[in-house]
Amino acid sequence: MSHLLAISIGPVQDFIAAARRTADLYAGSQILQEICKAAAESIHSNGGTLIFPSGPSADGANKILAKVSGDPARLVETAKQAAQNKLLALWKETTDKLSPEQKSLIDTQRAQEQLNHFLEFYAAWVPLGDNYPNARKTVERLLAGRKALREFSPTQQFDEGIPKSPLDPSRASIVLDLKPLTDVSPLYLRATEHLDAVSLLKRCYGVLNSGKVVDTRTMARRAARPKAMPDERHGEDDDKLQEPQPYYAILVADGDKMGDLISQKNSPEEHQKLSATLDDFAQKAKKIVAEHHGFLVYSGGDDVLAMLPVNTAIACAKGLSEEFRHAIACAKGLSEEFRHTVRGMLSAGVAIVHYREPLSLSLEAARTAEKAAKNGGRDSLAMALHTRGGAPLTVVRKWDDLRWEELQKAYQAKGVSRGLAYELRELAREWQEEMRIDYLQAEAERILKRKEGKGLKLPELHSIQDLEVFANQLVIARFLSGIEAEMEVQNG
Numbered sequence: 001m002s003h004l005l006a007i008s009i010g011p012v013q014d015f016i017a018a019a020r021r022t023a024d025l026y027a028g029s030q031i032l033q034e035i036c037k038a039a040a041e042s043i044h045s046n047g048g049t050l051i052f053p054s055g056p057s058a059d060g061a062n063k064i065l066a067k068v069s070g071d072p073a074r075l076v077e078t079a080k081q082a083a084q085n086k087l088l089a090l091w092k093e094t095t096d097k098l099s100p101e102q103k104s105l106i107d108t109q110r111a112q113e114q115l116n117h118f119l120e121f122y123a124a125w126v127p128l129g130d131n132y133p134n135a136r137k138t139v140e141r142l143l144a145g146r147k148a149l150r151e152f153s154p155t156q157q158f159d160e161g162i163p164k165s166p167l168d169p170s171r172a173s174i175v176l177d178l179k180p181l182t183d184v185s186p187l188y189l190r191a192t193e194h195l196d197a198v199s200l201l202k203r204c205y206g207v208l209n210s211g212k213v214v215d216t217r218t219m220a221r222r223a224a225r226p227k228a229m230p231d232e233r234h235g236e237d238d239d240k241l242q243e244p245q246p247y248y249a250i251l252v253a254d255g256d257k258m259g260d261l262i263s264q265k266n267s268p269e270e271h272q273k274l275s276a277t278l279d280d281f282a283q284k285a286k287k288i289v290a291e292h293h294g295f296l297v298y299s300g301g302d303d304v305l306a307m308l309p310v311n312t313a314i315a316c317a318k319g320l321s322e323e324f325r326h327a328i329a330c331a332k333g334l335s336e337e338f339r340h341t342v343r344g345m346l347s348a349g350v351a352i353v354h355y356r357e358p359l360s361l362s363l364e365a366a367r368t369a370e371k372a373a374k375n376g377g378r379d380s381l382a383m384a385l386h387t388r389g390g391a392p393l394t395v396v397r398k399w400d401d402l403r404w405e406e407l408q409k410a411y412q413a414k415g416v417s418r419g420l421a422y423e424l425r426e427l428a429r430e431w432q433e434e435m436r437i438d439y440l441q442a443e444a445e446r447i448l449k450r451k452e453g454k455g456l457k458l459p460e461l462h463s464i465q466d467l468e469v470f471a472n473q474l475v476i477a478r479f480l481s482g483i484e485a486e487m488e489v490q491n492g
Contacts, residue, residue, distance in 0.1 A: 002128040003072045004135045005048070006143045007064040009036050009083060010120040016298065017363050018167045018199070022307065023206025023213045025359065029298035029305070031090060031205060035119070036062050038086035042079040043068065051268050054275035059282055059300050065136070067268055072125040080121045091115060091197070094204040098186075105181060110159070111174045111197035118198050122146045132267055163194035171196035214295040214307065216355035216362075219248040222309040223482030226293040247479055249313035249350050250366035251294075253320055255302030256345035256378040261328075277331040278302055284323050292316035302346070305366075311482035313350050314404040317381055321346045321399050347373040351384045352479050365392070372396050385476045393472045403459075407477035410456050417451035421474035424448075428467040437461055 009032075016028040041056040048068040050056065068075055091111070095103060124142035128135050159172035173194030175181065181189045186207050189195070195203060206213060214222075214230060221228040223245050255261075255278075262271065278301040285299040285306075292315055294308035302324065308316055324346040349369025353362040365386050373382035376396035383404070384394040397403075410416045424444060431440050441461045448458055461467055 001069070003068050003125045004128045004132070004139050005043070005064075005066050005068045005072050005075065005123065005125040006139045007039060007043075007066075007076065007079060008120075008122045008143060008147060009039060009062050009064075012062050015198075016305075017360060019202070019359055019363075020167065020193075021203075021206065021359065022215050022295070022297075023209070024167075024199075024202045025206075025297050025363075026213050026295075027202040027206035027209070030209075031087075031202065032062060033059050033300070034090060035083045035086050036064070039079040039083040039121075040064055042082035043075060046070075046075055046078060048075060049268070051271045052275045053301075054272050054279050058275075058279040062300075065139075065271070067128060068125070072123075076123040076125075080119075080123075083119060083121060084116075087115060087119060090205065091201050094201060094208060097208055098204070102181060102184075102187075105176050106200070107174045107176055110172065111200075114171055114174070114197040115201075120150075133263075136271075137263075165194060165196035165199050166192065167199040167202075168196050171198070174200060216248055216307070216359070217243065219295065219307050219309060220246050220355040222293050223248075223311045226309070226312075243355065245310070245482055246355055247310050247352050248355055249308045249310050249352050250362055251304065251306045251308055251313060251317055251320075251348060251350050252366045252370040253302075253304040253317065253324075253346055253348035254370060254374075255324065256347050256374070258302055274331060275301075277327050281324055281327045284327075285320055288319045288323060289316060292319070304348075308350075309482065310352055310480050311408065313352075314381075314383075314402070314408070314480060317348045317350055318399065318402070321348065321381075345379040347378050347380050347382075349373050349382045349384065351386060352476065353386050354388050357386070357388070362386075369394060383473075383476050383480075385479055393475055395469055395472050395476060403473065404477060404480060407456075407473060408481045411478050411481035415452070416456060416474065416478075418478075420448065420451040421471045421478070423451065424467060424474070425471035428464050428471060431464050431467075433464070437463065440464065440467065 012032065015032060016025065019025040019028060037056060040050060040053060040058070043064060043066050044050055044056040047070065048066040050064070050066050052063065052065040095106070122143060124139050124146050126135050126139045126142065162172040165171050165173055174197050175194060178189065178191065178194060181187055182191050183189070187203055188207075189203075218228050218230045220243050262274070282299040282301060285304050286296050289296040289306045289308070292308055292312040294306050294312065294316060296304070296306045298305040304320060306316070347370060349366055349372060351362060351365035351369050353365055365384055369382040369384040372384070372394055373380040373396055376382065377398065380396050380398050381402065382394055382396045384392055386392050407416075424447060427440070427443060427447065441458070444458055444461065444467055448456065459466060459470055
C-alpha cells in the first residue's frame with residue numbers, strides 16, 4: 001500500500017535568526033539545509049518519491065512531502081536518524097578544525113546531550129488511494145496536529161552555576177574556560193559569549209566558511225564600492241573607523257498565496273513540477289542577489305533572505321519579483337486551469353539599517369517590513385527605514401506603483417533639496433481635514449518649485465495621507481541613493 005508522508009524539521013526561524021554575526025546567520029541556514037537534505041535523501045534512497053522538494057539535492061526544504069511504499073513508520077525513523085547523523089557529522093567536521101588546545105576546552109558530554117535533543121522532527125502519513133488532493137489535505141492536518149503536541153522532555157545538563165548561552169538561554173555553555181578563546185583565532189569569541197553546542201557549531205561553521213560571508217560593515221561600503229570585500233579579521237566588530245555611508249539593507253521575500261497555489265485540484269506529478277519550478281527560482285535568486293552586489297543568506301522555494309547595499313536593494317527586489325512571476329507563468333506541465341487560477345506574486349520587505357545595529361534587531365525590522373507588504377494587499381514592496389535614534393518609517397507600494405528608482409536618481413543627480421521632504425511632511429501635519437485638497441496640491445507644488453526639485457513631479461494628491469507618504473518616500477529615497485552626506489542627516 002502507498003502512503004502520503006509529510007515531515008517537518010525544525011527549528012527554523014528562531015534557529016536561523018539567533019545570530020550575532022552574519023557568519024552565524026549564514027551558518028544557521030546552511031546547517032538546516034544540510035540536515036533537511038539528509039532526511040530527503042533518506043526517503044529517496046529507500047524508494048520514496050519526493051514531491052516537495054522535487055529531489056534530494058534541492059535546497060531549502062524543511063518540509064518534506066513524499067509518496068512512499070512499505071512501512072512509513074520505519075521510513076520516518078530512518079529519515080530522522082539520517083538527519084541526526086548529519087547534525088553530528090557537521091559538529092565533528094567543524095570542531096575537528098579547531099586546535100587540540102581549543103577542543104580540550106569543550107565539554108563534550110554536555111555538547112552531545114544538547115545535540116541529541118536539538119532537532120524537532122515531526123511526521124504524519126495517510127493511505128494515498130486515488131484521491132491525492134484529499135490525502136494531502138488530511139496529512140497536512142495531521143502534521144499540524146502532531147506539531148501542536150510538542151514534546152518537552154528536559155535535558156539533564158547538570159548546569160548549576162554554568163553560564164547560559166546568550167544565543168539560546170535555554171542551554172548552558174559548553175565552553176569550560178572562555179578566557180583562552182576570547183579574541184583568539186579563528187572564533188574570536190567575546191568575553192561574554194558562553195556558547196551552547198548548537199551556537200558554537202554555527203560559529204565554527206560560519207567562521208570556517210567566512211570566505212563566503214559578507215559582514216554588515218562591508219555591505220554598507222558596497223554602496224560606494226560594489227566590489228568591497230570584508231576586512232581581514234573582525235570586519236563588523238571593529239568600530240574604530242567611521243563609515244561615510246553606514247547603512248545597508250536586509251531583504252526578506254516570500255511568495256503570496258502559495259497555499260492557494262498548492263491547494264488547486266492537482267496530482268502528485270503537478271506538485272512535483274511546481275516544486276521543481278520553485279527550486280529553479282531559488283537557484284536564480286542566488287544569481288540575482290549576486291548581480292546586485294549582495295550576499296544571499298537563504299533561498300529555498302519561494303523564501304529569500306539577503307543583505308544588500310542600500311543603492312541596489314530596490315533593483316534586486318524588483319528582479320526577484322519579476323523572476324518569480326515569470327517562473328510561475330512559464331512553469332511546465334501545469335494545467336491551463338491551474339495556470340489561469342493563480343499568478344506568481346511575491347511580497348518583499350526591505351529594512352534599511354545601520355551596520356552597527358544588533359543583527360537580531362535588524363532581522364526583526366526586515367521581517368516586520370515583509371509582513372507590512374503582506375498586510376498591504378500582497379504583491380507589494382515595503383520599504384522600512386530604521387535610523388539610529390529616529391522613529392521608523394515604512395512605505396508600502398504595489399510593484400506596479402513604485403517610484404523609488406526615480407527618486408534615487410534625483411538625489412544622486414543632486415536635483416532634490418535636502419529639506420524638501422521635511423517641509424512637505426510639515427505641510428501635511430499642519431493641513432486641516434476640512435481644507436481643500438487642490439489647495440494642498442498647489443501649496444506642495446510651490447514648495448517643490450522653491451526647493452528646485454529638478455525633474456521631480458508630485459503625485460496627484462487625494463488626501464493628506466498621500467502627501468505624508470510621498471514625503472516619507474523622499475526621506476527613504478535619500479538613504480537608498482547611498483550618498484555619503486546621509487550620515488550628516490542621521491547624526492542630526
